[in-house]
Amino acid sequence: MQDNICYTMPTLQLYGWNEHFMHHFETNISQHLEPARVLSIQGFKHLLITETGALEGQLSGALINSREPEAYPKTGDWVLVKRYEEECIIIDTLPRINELSRKAPGTQSTRQVLAANIDTALIVQGLDHNYNLMRLQRYLQQVIQCNIQPVVILNKSDLVPDPETYRQAVMELGYNCPVVLTSALDQAQQAAWTSQYLLPRHTYILLGSSGVGKSTMLNSLLGYKLQEEGATSTANNKGKHTTTARHLVLLPNGSMIIDTPGMREFGLTGENESAGIYHPLIDELAPKCRFADCTHQHEPGCAIVAAVQNGTLPETVYRSYLKLLREQDHFLTSKADKRRNEKHFTKMARQIFKHRKDSKY
Structure with a gap:
């Protein structure tokens, strides 16, 4: 795995603070507010990272009453907070660079925002019965329409006799994005692709169905178990949910990954309504x-x-x-x-x- 880097820059910069957010922050300086990034959301509690470390916060009543749910702060958002001793109140959200959304599960035609301010989506498919080109194209379509760069990760390549044929089939879809063959259990393979695609101060999100190996992959990248690794049901070859919420974590090489629960539905929303389907x-x-x-x-x-x-x-x-x-x-x-x-x-x-x-x- 990659060596840990020596962090000498301020905490917020480590977590992706840049000129875009600085510009909007400087136009909103008032009431002694400070910036923070949302690391995870558990019910009403938001775990944040500030310049001085982690902090818990809750949404202000004014923010709740003035926004639609999809505009509430999500994992990856930069927010403005007001401190009260060991906790804080989230007053506002800084404008997003982008947001990853999907059609909300079920029959409703509503949009669900999963996370915000993402550089690259790592779309993971397992080669043990999970590989599905139609599902993969749906992920690619939605990710690209959300203005996020995709990278396809074909995990569990050690379980098939000729993994290169699977990679070629993905390449033939024509999306011109990187396609990586790997096994989350192989440290050398993990180090090879992450050194090329995971860059410091960039934010990535892991996407895929349950059981494709996202938690195993993240644990390998971290060097410790953030999530318990779930088994795959022998009855239907479907994975069991091990991640129950979205978490943004800082990796040893300085990049950030948002882990997500396995998704059986990833419907399109038509982010750019005038553009139609991009291919x-x-x-x-x-x-x-x-x-x-x-x-x-x-x-x-x-x-x-x-x-x-x-x-x-x-x-x-x-x-x-x-x-x-x-x-x-x-x-x-x-x-x-x-x-x-x-x-x-x-x-x-x-x-x-x-x-x-x-x-x-």
Whole structure:
């Protein structure tokens, strides 16, 4: 593993404090507030790191009442706090560089923000029955739309006879992102890829289903057990949840990782509603379509359909693209319906209030 680095810089800089946050902090200096980063959230308690060390805090009533839940501080956020002895009150959140979100689990068309201010998402799949290109493409799609750089980690490579074929299949998806073959149990392999991709003062997030080896990988990187490692059920080959909350931890080499619970659902939200589904292979061919508004499904002169027919675009990529497009459109349509309903309810409530007011003697 990598040697520990000697930390001589201020604590906040170790945890990613930069000019972006400094600029917004300097425009908000008042009431003796100080900056802190959210390391984890347990119920109402937020564990923070400040210039003088760790501190527990809770959200102010004004912040709770003025924000939607998705705008509440999340793991990785930089916040402004006011101290009260050994605890503090979180007054506000500094503007995010980005935020990683997904469709909230279930049928609701609501967005769930998982973490904020992330440089790179480490998307982990295990090669012991967990490997799924469609699921992987969904992760890649959402991560990229959230303006986060992806790196695919194919773990448990020691359990398959020819792991390189799995890596090549991921490369053929065309996302032009690093794809790493490794085993979390092999210290040399861990050291090789982390020395290349985990940089000091950068924030990473581990994503993947339960049982892919995220906790084992994180424990290996830390050099001690932050999380207990879960077994995989022999009945369905699905992993057991070992991580129950998101935690931001500082690694010995100075980089930071946010560990996340295993996710069985990772639905699209359409972060950039006007951009549609991003895919490098599709986007490269789209300008060659006859019509500028081509949906790449049934129009004559469609370069994407032609590429599928002549074999230059893998059909699996195309089918996955259409499925993700329908999923995103469904989310955005449901979201628009929800907005209309809320607007109608607000208008009706105002009319009722006005009627009651006018009816008084």
